[in-house]
Amino acid sequence: MPALLLAACQLPVKPVATQDDASPPAAVAPAAEAGPAEPTPRADAVARGAPPALAAPEPPPPPDPIDTGAELFDHLAENFQSPVCIKGEANRAWRKRYAGHPASFARHLEEVLPLMAYVATEVDRRGLPAEFALIPIVESWYRPAAIGPGGPAGMWQMIASTARNHGIRIQSGYDGRLSPVASTDAALDYLVDLSARFDGDWRATAMAYNAGEYRILRAFRSNGHRNASGERRLPQGLSRITYDYVAKLRALACLIAKPERHDLELPRDARFVPLARLPLPPGTSSLDQAALKLLVDARELRRLNPAYRGGRLPAGAPREVLVPANPAMLLAARDLPAAPPAGDAPARSHRVRSGDTLSGIARKYGVGLRQLYRLNDMDARSVLQVGQEVQVDP
Template structure:
């Protein structure tokens, strides 16, 4: 009996130690319940969840905080990243500004699938919530999808459009991929997230390596690349800071900021000033204001949804002053014409409603006018993106976007594609 009481007492003490200690909060934050967490690193998500407070909280960050389920970690790599965040107090201000249009959408998609809410923080780790981010490994967008993964999950990538930068398609693909990895690694989210960063093969090999040597297969014990060893801790540190409210996460209103509307056909905007915000919300279109060859939807500010629908309904039918006539000449083919105008044959056929590849000399095709001049520029000694942009009266951002550049470094002899306008 004494042994039973002693064992019961130890169990109660252990359970008490696993609970998170509520931190002090302001009166407005006191309504937010403390998240339930689990302490087992191999079972990173608790089976229990608190009732949703989606409609109660006014801040998306607090909506995330109320649903955090990953276990707090005292591992030195996590604490090192916590210290880094705390030493850069303006970092979350930049993140919140970039994330404001998109974070709620990401949160809603994660919730809809019943996935751990921590996954909504991954764009913070992947791209600092920069929709146009490129990496040296050719990954792109908020979720830093590689071309291979993106295309595997049905994301469209063409000379006119890169769906990895589209909030809808990229989020769907990223969450599909993470769900697959979670199943692939037997429900271990740390392993799945690590595999998202470095590839499932490397994580599988690391697990196998440790198993063969009788070592732990916890994430922190796996022999993984340095970048990946820091990747998961970055996510855990951000979640920890949010959970304990150790630094300010500037408020992002918990109400719809964007509307995803159907887009039945391509559009070339003729009022750039009125719809300039669309470039920020739809960065996948590489030749803005041409919204061509993209998905069957468009993202607009929620308050402009009706205005956009009215605008699209009144667009002039093709042709318009945004299209040019091209007369087919001897030796022409759809592939030759398409290549000359940076199109695909499929796009060219779509614009002209062609059902076959057969064309005749003297027939007329419609081609979009997106620039007064298209040119290939060869990088010379002394060139920089800034100098080239200034010379041609374009922006560095446009040059990088047109050429999928992740860095500002150029090599003599490189060829850059430029789209120039008279204005």
């Protein structure tokens, strides 16, 4: 049965503090020191009839997927960075803007619960702050087929060059920016890299996602510090759009974590079918054919996966989609034949030449930057050397 990536573990609720935007990140408690190792049973003890050592316990089963509004909102609130609700005019203005029509805000949230739960799970799996699960609200209100002015597309609103630089395929009949699977992988991998570059400061990371990392780094150098705040407009010299980007994320987090402060009633009682990422069945040439084999509604499958123009599956396009993980689909997917093996093509590598960049190498070979980082023990700060061999494939 194809692997399904569903929901993340639930964590204990953290207190929600209220202060300004300039507070330093909370310190991380040091890990407890390991105690002395257990002695290995001696052979003569076993010979005297001592009981054999117990086998290692079975790993716990995967957690149940998030499938209610209450589970999703509680999960997000538990994983927002403290303080969630802060003082300040910009934050107050954006809270008022989003919650100005409480019924409409709650209805919009209910409509996007399945996609939001999928992204929240992926955010948690990468160890990123839960605020990043709110970026698709700011960008597109979680509309996979959204096309913005100037060319950005998808629920993460990526421009084509940025998408290609992060391994998203764009070809005739297929635009991976409109794939919730491909675009979420690329966006979150990019946020992981940015977070490493900005020392885990989620505010600076969000600014860099909006304005570009080099613009934020130049502003830091110009200001002589690395303080990032949407409320206090730091670092100075950025556009209002970039400061508002952080303010919007903080406002949304406060509304979700403390709805009672704003006379909001979130759709906590709403139930929904979780989404799973799944390889398309072998031998299908359209989403409608895949829907028949997976026993899901064809219109819903097309709505969730608009990357395939007209619902057709062009040659060379990725064949991984989001599917409602209802019981009938799970049974149907289990009984489908496995996809044919990809073959024994040798792993590719690239010898660095003058002017090469990791993003350019990723684009040339159609892979994600994160894959290059992982295979070559690199990160966003790594510097390439002429003649260096970069592994491209696992």
